[in-house]
Amino acid sequence: MPKSILAVNAGSSSVKITFYTFENPPRTIADASISGITAPPPTLKYQQGDKKHKEEVKEKLSTPQDAFKYLLQRCFSDPDLSEVASVDDLEYICHRVVHGGDYRDAVEINDETLDRLKGLEDLAPLHNFSALEIVRLCKVELPKVRSITFFDSAFHQTIPEAVRTYPINQEIAKANGLRKYGFHGISYSFILRSVAQFLNKPTEKTNLVVLHIGSGASICAIKDGKSVDTSMGLTPLAGLPGATRSGSIDPSLVFHYTNEAGKLSPGSTSEMHISTAEDILNKQSGWKALTGTTDFSQIAVENPPSKAHKLAFDIFVDRIQGYIGSYYVKLNGELDGVVFAGGIGEKSALLRRTLVNKCQCLGLAIDDVANDKGPGDEETVKDISKGSSKGPRVLVCQTNEQFEMAYHCACSRS
Ligand SMILES: Nc1ncnc2c1ncn2[C@@H]1O[C@H](COP(=O)(O)OP(=O)(O)O)[C@@H](O)[C@H]1O
Ligand SMILES: CC(=O)OP(=O)(O)O
Ligand SMILES: [Mg+2]
Structure with missing residues (x-):
């Protein structure tokens, strides 16, 4: 066999x-x-x-x-x-x-x-x-x-030096590998190939802003088929908030949160040394800290069960909107599409509609019927842009990290 x-x-x-x-x-x-x-x-x-x-x-x-x-x-x-x-x-x-x-x-x-x-x-x-x-x-x-x-980080090796460098002592940065790496790259690679194919464009001429938003969330600017910026950094904590992660905060917050912050976390083991601050910001923040649930489908609803749920939704929208604006400018406004992916991006019609409506000034427009329906089981990429829209396409892509790995394994070794 x-x-x-x-x-x-x-x-x-x-x-x-x-x-x-x-x-x-x-x-x-x-x-x-x-x-x-x-x-x-x-x-x-x-x-x-x-x-x-x-x-x-x-x-x-x-x-x-x-x-x-x-x-x-x-x-x-x-x-x-x-x-x-x-x-x-x-x-x-x-x-x-x-x-x-x-x-x-x-x-x-x-x-x-x-x-x-x-x-x-x-x-x-x-x-x-x-x-x-x-x-x-x-x-x-x-x-x-x-x-x-x-x-996950390999896809982002193309990020330019000025974007990946943190303005700190460079000797220390180099010695300790302190720079922006970026993550979710296996997913971005799958999305880029699938969307380029869908748009009938060569990947190396495809410009996209891609949102991979699940329990960990990030966003990536792709120019000519290459990652030129992404919201996660040295670790997956930076950028957007997530199910249990704070996303970017003022780093000084750590020193004011608790005076235990610098000590080893109770969850630390002989193999895994993590500080209390890392533990709190990675595992005890985000939706869980704000609302008690890590399930975004309970937060992204027309009538949120509490003010805290509404606030969590609004925070997420605000942070993503900021990145879309920034990446639109970084791509000189020359983008083929904005792509929603990951558990939340693929399933929450409400989040997609809210965000696209907030980005109308960039020419983004959504077809409410197509958006509400979302992609079918076998539909890898679905266009949910308004038919009359001349702006960048609004797309949903059902990403598949396992397939991406098997695909590259089979391509290079069979
Ligand atoms: N209908 C929905 N509306 C909003 N969020 C949803 C919906 N269905 C699933 N999600 C959210 O998707 C997230 C999981 O995304 P996924 O990308 O599969 O996760 P992971 O990051 O663990 O790989 C969960 O937070 C889940 O609540
Ligand atoms: C990098 C990362 O955050 O991964 P996940 O979304 O699977 O937690
Ligand atoms: Mg994931």
Whole structure:
């Protein structure tokens, strides 16, 4: 039987895995995810062809590694999933790693690369730790399968020096790798290719402002197919707020918040040294701090249940509007489209309408019917611009980080 590719997308609260055929382009065999690891009980979603299934998981899965092991076992033991019945059916495992430091491309895991990636853990302990734990687990438990790591930051290596440099002592900045890296790049790469194809333009002539807004949210300015700016920075904390993240704040706020801020957080472990300030701004802020929920679908509603919900919505709109204005100017007004993606961007018609209406001065206009309907299951890109609009297109793209990794793996290795 032909071998397959397994793509793994491990986040702090969810793990998504997808099996693909090892061909160009890859075809999806099955898709499974566990969400709610940090807010138990975890939920399993499973899809194979038309067969869809959702259930609460009874077992205790307290880490992304536990969730990954559980998912793998579930898939291998499914009698209907004969294409991937055991580890022998796998050729490659593709792992999404958020922080790739100076890496420009994906890398195959061996002792040397794993050691280099270990060095990056300190730069992004909250984001890289879980993914690398899964990489290490695969190396031990599935030693015959080759692991490739794909980095969120790689897409942004084209950001110009003046944009990526923080105005601090440059010797210290260089010695410690302190610069803007940017994230969600695997998703931006998928969106750029899909949207360019949809617009019938070569990627290298495509200019876009793309919003990847899910529980982590960022925005990217793409000029001639290259990232020229993005809202996240040294870590995924900078820029837009998210489910539990503050986004950009005055850095001095940290010193006034609590005098414990500089100490190690209670959540810190021997492998993962995080300060109380990092913990608070990454895990105890954003929608959760404002409203008590991390679920934006409870916030983006016509009649919000509280003033706090309305405020959270307005803050998000305000911050995104600021970036759209800034990136429109950076792209000299020459953009083909504004693209909404990520869980919120793909599903919240209210957020899209509110934002586009606030950006009318840039020529953006929305078709309310198309916007309310959103993209169909099989529709990767949908145009929701008003038919008469002469301005940049307003588009929704159903992004797919797992596919992007499998696609590049199959293109370069088959
Ligand atoms: N209909 C909706 N309206 C607004 N937000 C939604 C809707 N459906 C899902 N979301 C939000 O999308 C977010 C998850 O996005 P996703 O990109 O899948 O997450 P992650 O960042 O974990 O990969 C959650 O905050 C969820 O509440
Ligand atoms: C980089 C990042 O914030 O990722 P996620 O949105 O998956 O949390
Ligand atoms: Mg995500």
